[in-house]
Amino acid sequence: MRILALIAFRNLVQARTRTTLLGTAIALVMAMLVLLLSLAGGIEDNLVFSATMLSSGHVTVAGFHKSKPTDAAPLVTEAAALRKVLEANTPGLDYLVERQRGWAKVISPQGTVQSGLSGIDPVAEWRLRDSLHLAAESDYVDGGSDEVRGTLETLGQPGGLMLFANQAKKLHARVGDTITIQTETQGGQTNTIDLQVTAVARDVGLLSTFATFMSDQDVRTLYQLNEDTTGAFWLYLKDIDRSEETMNHLRTVLEKEGYVVMDHVPAPFFFKFDTVSGEDWVGQRIDLTTWEDEVSFLTWILTAFDTLTWMMSVILLAIIAVGIMNALYNAVRERTRELGTLRAIGMTRRQVLALVLLEALLLGLMATGVGAVIGSGVALTLDAMAIDPGLDALRIILLADQLHLVVRPLAVGSAIVLLTLLTGVAALWPAFRAARLKPVTAMQHAE
Amino acid sequence: MPAIVEVRGAVKDYPLGKLKVRALEDVSLSIEKGEFTVIAGPSGSGKTTLLNLIGCVDVPTAGEVIVDGQATSRLSDRQLTKLRLHSIGFIFQSFNLVNVLDVYQNVELPLLLQGKLGAAERHQRVKALIERVGIGEHLHHRPNELSGGQRQRVAIARALVTRPALVLADEPTANLDSVTGASILDLMRELNEAEQTTFLFSTHDHAVMQRARRIVRMLDGKLAES
Structure with a gap:
């Protein structure tokens, strides 16, 4: 597994442009998700605070x-x-x-x-x-x-x-x-x-x-x-x-x-x-x-906000998933000879599958990690700025007269795991395609 | 000497649109352990197809190919993979190294896939073999930092590291200049003599043929001379 991880990591480094573009897209979705989750966390925090002070x-x-x-x-x-x-x-x-x-x-x-x-x-x-x-x-x-x-x-x-x-x-x-x-x-x-x-x-x-x-x-x-x-x-x-x-x-x-x-x-x-x-x-x-x-x-506010957060994230993720699928499909095509060679020298179909999936999972993990740091940073900055939302309707939704965001490590961790797994799921089709390659392809490329 | 490879009446057809192209026709051949044999013939004569069948990366349409005592057409994909990993080493015309791994890691790769040796023994064997093929000073260079001859030496080390019964080399000197090609052949010959490893080449280069102990000639998918 160590060698598979090493090949996967270095393939990502080698395909710098593709990795950067895909990684940036995943990181941005992650940052947005963290921001929205922090906002939801802030609303929940406001709800707990005001409820236990004023209502019960x-x-x-x-x-x-x-x-x-x-x-x-x-x-x-x-x-x-x-x-x-x-x-x-x-x-x-x-x-x-x-x-x-x-x-x-x-x-x-x-x-x-x-x-x-x-x-x-x-x-x-x-x-x-x-x-x-x-x-x-x-x-x-x-x-x-x-x-x-x-x-x-x-x-x-x-x-x-x-x-x-x-x-x-x-x-x-x-x-x-x-x-x-x-x-x-x-x-x-x-x-x-x-x-x-x-x-x-x-x-x-x-x-x-x-x-x-x-x-x-x-x-x-x-x-x-x-x-x-x-x-x-x-x-x-x-x-x-x-x-x-x-x-x-x-x-x-x-x-x-x-x-x-x-x-x-x-x-x-x-x-x-x-x-x-x-x-x-x-x-x-x-x-x-x-x-x-x-x-x-009042919990409808939280439910509505959570629903909106996840709906937006799912739509963006679906777009990103298509991008990942396409990019990895091309990567597999470009590396047909290498994958065929690996099969010829004794790599099993399962190991080839794992190799491509690892590449996607590593990309997902790194990109979501970066996105989490960016999202958390922006959330903490906005919270420190204590911005007045300006509109009464927003104050009602936020349950406060100041923008309050709470970065919850568990929520961020769950988002990292979820998005990384989704990246892996998006890579399944190209990974299966790679695993199905016949080793004879490598010899044909050599001729 | 017992045969490491037995080819009996092998036929190989490839589909070409609605047509069927016969690449090999009724080929029978026996390769004994320790041989240093060349399969010679012009382009399109079927030598690569024959190597593919012997190398277990393809199976015959008809006939039988027996490698290290196992009939390949009766083996599953998993069993064929295992046979390749444990019994066969490959040397390709275009080297086919993993570009993102350095020399040491490329050579170590088949041993890691086998998973039989411990780290210390693996390290010792890989390092010794890299020294043996003369690229000890390039241990941590990537393939794109090496010359063609050096890359082929890495490929040879990778093919031999598992101590396979059979090494297949498809036109191993085709992408090398004549001097480098000659040194690569000398190295393989040396290893053949020292380790008694069976080498089977395909080539249409006369200089290569001259160094072989046995020449199998092919023409139009048939064995012309064995």
Whole structure:
């Protein structure tokens, strides 16, 4: 095999022009694939980041309480007892927070938006403060300065409100303005509270369009909830990849503890209102979901992007494959005498086949390696530049207000293997042709 | 001496469009071990076809060719390849070296394909043979850096490295000047005498014929003189 690899490698070096042209084409496809995969990785990264900050923990333990069959209040009663069970029985738990949840009309003198409410405990949610960044005033005020105003230090304090830049822009609100929050209770009563904007944070993609942060006490006041009732427990694990496993484990634990646990539906809680309100039961039921379930309505973006990436790659690869096939077919034709000689001196058909395939695989490996380096380099550079995509539609697709690319070694490695193998597949026909050559050809060439 | 090659009533037809061209007709020949024999004849007389049959790169349309005790028409492609690798060495008119390999690697190639020898023994044999054919100083030169005579010496070393029972040479001096051609023939003769390796040539060069111990003459696909 060593000698076959050596002949294959040197044949590639000898046919420099052909090798360079084909190699460049393969390297460019590889670079493009790495770039698109990095973009998909960035979107996924954004999704995980924004989802686990704004929509759920790695595992969310919530539920519905029904005082009559037609109710569907997304609440957990007797929260303190449940919290104890969760803290004692969650393997790999990093930390746990409680979120009060609601849906409200956010009203300023010059505008109104609908938004989800997140009521947080300022002491427990210090990590959230570290994850958020204040927006420059110019991000939400036409003609505003590049300075940031307000503070995240008071996030979650009663009387305060944090908006995201897109909401502040629609409301024409600035730090220090008073905003009215209007909600409707389960009983149909409309409640309002006036809060002061203490901070305007930079957007974190689509989800920040529907998230407003305030004190958990203020949410309780708005919805008239007692101290032992909460919206949801968000569980953060040391390893996010164990979310599903942990959710299943907790399901078993809670059932053993006597809780009534809802069937697992991989959807966010607000998709479940109609189903729950149509069910004929009363009391408390617990619902467990993973972060992926809570943002399942957004995964179409990733699916669409992945599909587009692979479709484009397949089309380009098909073109390249024809090129490889043609080039190797010609190479085999040009080297008929050499291949015939090799057969005459004792090389088997299988070894000739391996020789041509090795040539293609070596070309594929080298070219995809170069392409991977180029693609990764471009991806990392673009990521470091933190480019603003400019269009809101792109911000929605990217789930962020800045271009974010993540080079994942496993994805790049898989792409190298896949493209190299495809190069080998494209070489099969010329390789079989070479293997079928009769050794007598060499003698005829000699005559 | 026992025969290394037996050709019995060999016929070879080649298709030419809808026609069939008979390249060999009823050829019978026996070559004994240790012979240094020339197949002589003008172009188109069938000498290369006969060498192809004996070299197991082709099989007869009719008749029988027996090489090293094996009837070639009854062997599979795999068995023919094995027979070529272990029993036959080839020397071509145009040298047919692998251009991307250097002298050492070209000579080593058949041994690697055989896979019988360890690295040390292989190295020793290859190096000794390259020295023996007089190109020891060109060990790591590629074929395109060598003269025609030097390339043919590499081809001879490659043909002999597996210590085959039979070496076939198709017009080995046709692309060489007369002085170089003579030295190549001297070398082959020397190896024949020293190693008792059987050499079978095709040629139409009288200088080559003069050095042969036996001449087999062919004309129009038939044996004219054996």
